[in-house]
Amino acid sequence: MDRKLVSVIVSLVAVLAFFLLIVWIGGLINPSLQLDETGVLRFAFVGLGLLIVFVVYLLTRQSKIWEVGTREVVYMAIGAALYAVLSFLFNGTVFAVPSVSQVALRPAVAIPMFFGYAFGPAVGLFTGAVGNMFGDALTGFGLSPQWSVGNGLIGMVAGLALLFKEQKKGINTVLWISLALALIVTAIFFLNRTAPNMMFFDPENNIFGDATISIFAGLSIVIGFLLVLLVRFVFGKNIDVASAVTWSLLGNFIGIGFAALSDIWINGYPPAVAIVGEFIPAAGPNAIFAAILVPLLVGAYASVQRQTGR
Template sequence: MNGTRPLSVVLSLAAVLVVFLLVVWIGPSFNESLQLDETALIRFVFVGVGLLAVFVVYWFTRDNAAWEVGTREVVYMAIGAALYAVFSYLFNGTVFVVPSVSQVALRPAIAIPMFFGYAFGPVVGFFSGAVGNMFGDALTGFGLYPQWSVANGLVGMISGMIALYVDKKRAMDAVLYISAALAAVTTLIWILNPTLENLMFFDVDAGIFGDAAISTFAGLSAVVGFVLVVLIRLIFRENIDLAAAVTWAMLGNFIGIGFASISDIWVNGYSPSVAIVGEFLPAAGPNMIFAAILVPILIGAYNALQRQIGR
């Protein structure tokens, strides 16, 4: 095992924490809405939990070359984070207003950390998602949610975990079974609590600020996303890498967004059902839809570029 690898991974995770602290420290000087409230400490407790979880996964799979962090990976981290921050800003209702579909807000930028995790490894995916989302929130100016930024990092990291497995097909099938169970359980929670509010849906013109009862489509969005991913799996059954990339991105959404939603049980005092129905479903479902649609496009473009430059 490369003896420098643990240090490089630790430094990458430390860099994420430093960036978070700098944004929290400097951000309010430019926009008062970026000032954290009394929940700042518990939010950063969950940031620490997320970073520790990444390190634990790394430690148990540290012999795999996917965790290598060199100059090339550092460059991709910066590019991925910058792209995610800019596109998050553009599509978070500031420049390009992408209409919601039956309360399901569409955020195509999530495909960026998914792709960077797949193409350049789990550390690059994590950094791109976490730092990119933190800067995206700062640019948007709606507030800072550090534990949700870590969640976006987990989406990118888990999308890159495909590289940890030699038998990609077998691992992908296992991920599908796990995701099917998670989709079923979370959707069942919505079925049992159909009148809970969609905390992720805002319509200023209609006077809705996360207080409208969740729609049927939003409640079923995780199932819709899962079905789309399964279709991609079937359509690209001869292209295991592409199918696996989309499948792992789906699991990343379940775990990453689930982590953030569950953290709000302690951060915001939500009940478990409110966290799942009001936050998880309307956030994770659309992300999976974009995983199924945009990740194959990005991978296809990347592979074409690789062939063109002869790599």
């Protein structure tokens, strides 16, 4: 059997295995981490997310970006650990965003974006998925495996940047796709502005219930896109920065979109509520963080490479 195929399958199985271990061990340690009756459905979407990754691999298997060796395994472990710890630090309700579920400002999302772009889609997938799952377990609020897979998709898509031999062509294609998605989502927001987005009511934790998201939050998808567009042209001569931030934006839209839309079936949300109440509050700030933090990480990594001669 092809070595690359085996390594990708092992990576996907490893993600699933870590998920099951976290659910099992976490549930024994903290009852709030036990899955409810939707657990099977949540893992069905985990399987769907991993299947999507495998299909993408099959369609692009000729590319070297899918190679997984000892180096990539080490980066998987480092990336997942970093993302877990940083996610834990930013998951508290002090950073909560009005939404229909537990959504927080998470600058740490730049970690799977960067690791995916720098070390390949398999590394990005593992970093985002396993790191987010561990981070949720450490926080103790509860586990949402389908959202962790969504985080994995963020890193995976960011790692697809090198599929294009002409990276500038790939960047432009991704920008057009991202623009279309941003405009569609923003239109849905304006058509559903009165829908309540905060279903929690817990004054002790500064959650006050039924507050619609602000116009700024609603436009955060467009704001994030414009910031990424600005970075793309400001760093036009630095193809690595331009490519990393652009593909990270698309990964954010796809990964968070997958997670939010899964809650149409898991939590019974109407599509508009899933988009306005979950996708926008999560993906909007993520896009802004991508535009600001991913260039810093790519620049720092390039500096290290120059100093070490790699």
